[in-house]
Amino acid sequence: MLDLLKTFSWQELRQHPWRNAAAVVAVMLGVALAFSVHLINASALDEFSQAARSVGGQPDLELRGVQGQFDEALFGQVARMAEVAVxxxxxxxxxxxxxxxxxxxxxxxxxxxxxxxxxxxxxxxxxxxxxxxxxxxxxxxxxxxxxxxxxxxxxxxxxxxxxxxxxxxxxxxxxxxxxxxxxxxxxxxxxxxxxxxxxxxxxxxxxxxxxxxxxxxxxxxxxxxxxGVDRDAFIRTLRNLPHWPDQVSVTLPGDAQSQIDNLSRAYRVNLTVLALIALFTGAFLVFSVLSLSVAKRAQQFALLGVLGLSGRERLTLVLWESLALGVLGSACGLALGLGLAALALQLLGGDLGGGFFAGAAPKLQFSTGAAALYGALGVAAALVGGWWPARAAQRLPPAHTLKGLGDLNETPSAHRLSLLLIATGAILTSAPAVFGIPVAAYVSVALLLVGGITALLWLIGLLLARLTPWVAGHTLSLLAVARARHQRETAAVAVSGVVASLSLAVALTVMVASFRTSVTQWLDQVLPADLYVRSAASLSAADTVYFSPDFIQAAARLPGVAQLQAQRQVALQLDPQLPPVALIARELPNPAQNLPLVGAALAVPAGHIGIYVSEAVRDLHGASLGQTFAPLSKAFRPLALDSKAQAAPFFVAGVWRDYARQSGAIAIDRAVFVQLTGDERANDLALWLAAPQDAAQVQQALRSLSQAQGMAAANLMDFGTPGQIRATSLRIFDRSFAVTYWLQAVAIGIGLFGIAASFSAQVLARRKEFGLLAHLGLTRRQILTVVALEGAAWTVLGAMAGLGLGLVVSAVLVHVVNPQSFHWTMDLMLPWLRLGGLCVAVVLAGTLTAWVAARAAAIQNAVLAVKEDW
Known part of the structure; x- marks a missing residue:
């Protein structure tokens, strides 16, 4: 019997190659995107790990300077210890x-x-x-x-x-x-x-x-x-040495690799989850394709049932078909993902927009385990999509179906389950991240989507009941609404794909718009000057590449410069397990205006030094607002050029948004920094010009000044106006999020194909109904209008549900996923014009696909279909 079921499934798949190819492509795209993202990230991490081992070697211990360099006198003391071989x-x-x-x-x-x-x-x-x-x-x-x-x-x-x-x-x-x-x-x-x-x-x-x-x-x-030397005991011996310098920490090999792995983990997981969206929507396409297939073969299944094929065997038959689609799609997806990963590594390197592996050129590292995992996910998505059509085939009543009276899409009410899923999802939004990954938030999004989609039956019945009085005076519209209301189970199944795809598209649109708007507003506040000059692009080079105090003073006296503010950046290692944070010394006459603060700034108590920490420092290092931040006092001491930095208590007077440094930043007034350290150097200069249009002349004057002081006039400095920096930053932002727009298009396309497949399945089952309407006097055009109006009603309901559900999901992404993943907040921005256009496009496309499906599948021989009951 099993071989017979496989034969039936294989014949059905071969008879409709184009229809089944759409489901295969959907699974293939989901597997390919997720697998390629995994391979790229894994290859980049492996390359970074190899490079770290190559540069660091294989010592037993590393004695590192907490802030840059330390006195080499410690080397002789350590090298002479009896426990040390090299x-x-x-x-x-x-x-x-x-x-x-x-x-x-x-x-x-x-x-x-x-x-x-x-x-x-x-x-x-x-x-x-x-x-x-x-x-x-x-x-x-x-x-x-x-x-x-x-x-x-x-x-x-x-x-x-x-x-x-x-x-x-x-x-x-x-x-x-x-x-x-x-x-x-x-x-x-x-x-x-x-x-x-x-x-x-x-x-x-x-x-x-x-x-x-x-x-x-x-x-x-x-x-x-x-x-034979015990490493832990030796570490204790080192720390107990007299005059052990505070600016030296004892670390284990591989700490740098652990830091970059921890820092990039959230980015990699979010990118993978984003890629798996295609698999989520692909499951709905498999559902639509198999629903169409089951609807077309309803009488075949009924005949097989009369001849002795049990409901369980009919279910197995459909699941074999979904398994075949999943296996083929997963196999193609793995091959495509391997090719995409190889191409991306060749053209883009290991950096996928996060900046964690910039400059790396990793080689592709194939993983059999990852291939098996993502291949299994593709098969699982296809089986999940085929489960409901398979259950419909199992529950099919043979006698009624042979007479054309069966309904494949009847489903029991699940209001309580929907409410439970939505409530559970809402509760999970308050759960903390697990190892820096918003696991509970991801589960919350999934539960909200599933709960919202399963609640469609109740929503459709409620909205259609409200819509009926509005169309009472229009025969065709009333017929369409009445039929949709009577068959709301069918409508719920038909629009579920649109709701799933549209809600995800809306959520991604709102998240990207919110992030982009917040970044734009942030740039406007942090770029108040007319011209910016930078010596070092990276924090790690700030201590080697800088502007001297003489250059800063001379630049401030140049013609056309009305005001100059210098900024110094220093790397601070507050926690050996985390990447260094950036200490930014800049002029802060009014922190509320100079920094994009989250909330109001606090007054600094007497005898304390005010600092302003980014959200990442608050979350990762526990620098709470209004508290004394002790870790900074210890890390700050080695910064003094004269070795006399004051051990002052640092008071967290404010928290600010910083979208440029995920590992965190601490802002301090430059005058206080110079007083504590004696370091008057700078890495960035902000210039206010007497005439902003003369920026080019001031740039040339700065080049001439650098040449006069023995610097490389052409290459030493990077210049930028606020407009140029803003345009470059937003261009990088748009390129990083370009994949989301493509995924939105894929999701919407899959949802619309689901509508078309669902309508095709329904109109095939309604051929006798259309024949009866033709006998009652409705013309071909009127029958098409009724079906198109049904499609409009269903897609309007789907668009409303998808928009509402998408807004809820976007709130979770903006207010939970992003803060837990990247430790920055943003304001929720709703681009109503874009969202409205998206919903209108879905309604128009759904109406058109319904009309085309009816025209292609239901109208031909509709009158003759009535004779089947004679």
Whole structure:
């Protein structure tokens, strides 16, 4: 019997290839999107992990500077300890290589070539052999001004040499200009290193300290312990050493990888959930296709039932068909997802818009487990979509159906279940995130969608009852509304796909509009000046690339500059398990106007220093409004250039929105920062001009000033007006969210196809009804009008339900999912014009598809269909 059922299913699928292809494509798209997103993120994480291991090596412990560098005297103390087998000093710096085409971000590592191979062999410099010599010079590893590049740096910084050089290294005899503070320094490429990942230059630690003015400073010490030494006990020994510096922390290898994994987890999960929307709507398309198939074969099922095929076997028959659709769609989706991931990694790298893996060029890492998981999800979606048509075939009454009296879509009332689902979803919105992932919020959205869709039966009956008096005077309209009201179970099934797709489209539209509007308003408040000048694009390079106090003072005196405000950024490691936060020292004469505060600012108590934390710092580090923030006092102490930073209590006087730094930012008045640290350097300059239209002349004057002070006039600074920065930021935003618009179109298309399939199924079952109407005097055009009006009534109800449900879901996305995922809030913005256009388009498309379905399937031979009962 099982083989017979498979044969029936296979024959049905082969007879209608185009109709079934739509369901296969829906499943395929859902699986492909989700699988490709997973592969891209997994490959990027794997590449980052390999690069971190390559750069960090495999030490037992890492002694790191909490805020940048620390005194190298600690190295001798640690290296002489009996428990230590090898101690490798490292100086890390972020800078820029100045090329004719622009600035290129570059990480510079100073290492001790005598010991680095024992801890991090991939960082061991490999000198090139000069022409005419049999081997490199012995002292080349320690010569000043020589750097050794990895493959990524060679490709970025020496493209011409790579194409023309015939030596073992494409970077042979290449000179690099590097930025150090407000000047440029020159280094010569003398070889390469095997380390992977982002662009990296390795040089002797003494040469690096001299070249960048970091004499006597280290960033970290990699420690390899002797066999048998207990690591935890050694850590306690280190921390109990007399005069152990507060600015040095003891960390385990892999902490940097854990930080980026934790920071990007919410982004990756949200992107995956967004991709799975196509699978959610694909399940409804499978439902529509199989509903059509079951409706067309209703009398066949009835005949099989009379001949002995049980209801359970009819259910199995339809599920076999949905299983076939799911398996085929999943297989195609996995292949398509693999291709999309490979293409995206080749064209875009590992950065999907979140900025976590920018600059990485990962290789595709195929995962059998992930392929099995997403393939199973595609099959499960198809089976879920086929379950209700299968149940309809199981419950089909054979005798009544043979006479054309059966109704495949009768479903029991589920008001209580709907209310329970909606209430549970509402309660879950108040649940906290789990490991930074809004799991409860995702479940809440799913319950709200399912609860809202299952409540359609009650909603349709209520609204059609209210609509009946309005059409009482129009025969065709009354006939359509009466029929829709009588068959509200059928209407609920027909519009469920539209409600699901439209509600998701509305939710995504509102979320993106709210986010974009909030970002625009945020940019307007944080960009009050006429011209902005930036030295370092990244926080990690802020201590290597900066403007000197002399340059800042000279820039303020330039003709055309009415006012200048300098801003300093410093990385603060408040928690070893979390990425550093940005300490922003800027002028704050009126914090309520200078910062986009959430709520009102508090008065700073006497004897305290006021700080203003971003929402991420409040959520991740517990910096509550009105409280003293003790972790900042400890982290702040090593910042002083004269080692005399005051241990002042910091008071959280305000919380502000910051859409630029997901790991968090703390704003402090620059005058207070300079008083505490003596650091008068700056990374960003904001200039108010006497005549804003003279911005180009002021830019040229700044270039001339930098050249006069020995800086790289063409490449050192980045300029931007508020309009340019706003346009660039919004362009990046729109590109990051472009996939959501495509998913909206896919969801709406699937929903409309569901309407067409449902109407086709119903009009096939109503051929006798149309024949009777024709006998009663209705013309072909009038019958088509009745069906079109039914389609309009159903899609209007679906649009209303989808709009309302979408607004509820959007509120959860805006007020729960985003704050729990990314630790920033936004205002809910409702783009009524766009939402209204979306609903009108759905109603018009639904009406048209109903009319086309009726014209194609119901009108032909409708009169002859009445004879089947004679």
């Amino acid at each position: 101690a490798s000093p490292v100086l890390e710096m972020e800078t820029y290589a100045l090329r004719p085409s622009g600035k290129r971000s570059l990480q510079v590592l100073g290492v001790d070539a005598l010991v680095v191979a024992r801890v991090a062999p991939d960082l061991m410099p490999l000198p090139d052999t000069p022409p005419g010599q049999s081997q490199p010079a012995r002292d080349v590893l320690f010569a000043p001004g020589l750097v050794f590049l990895n493959t990524t740096a060679q490709a970025l910084l020496t493209p011409a040499a790579a194409a023309t050089s015939g030596t073992s290294s494409p970077a042979d005899a290449t000179t690099l200009k590097l930025q150090s503070g407000t000047t440029q320094v020159t280094a010569k490429v003398a070889g390469q290193v095997r380390s992977s990942g982002r662009a990296l230059a390795v040089m002797d630690i003494g040469a690096a300290q001299e070249l960048f003015g970091k004499q006597g400073l280290l960033s970290r010490i990699d420690v390899r312990l002797r066999p």
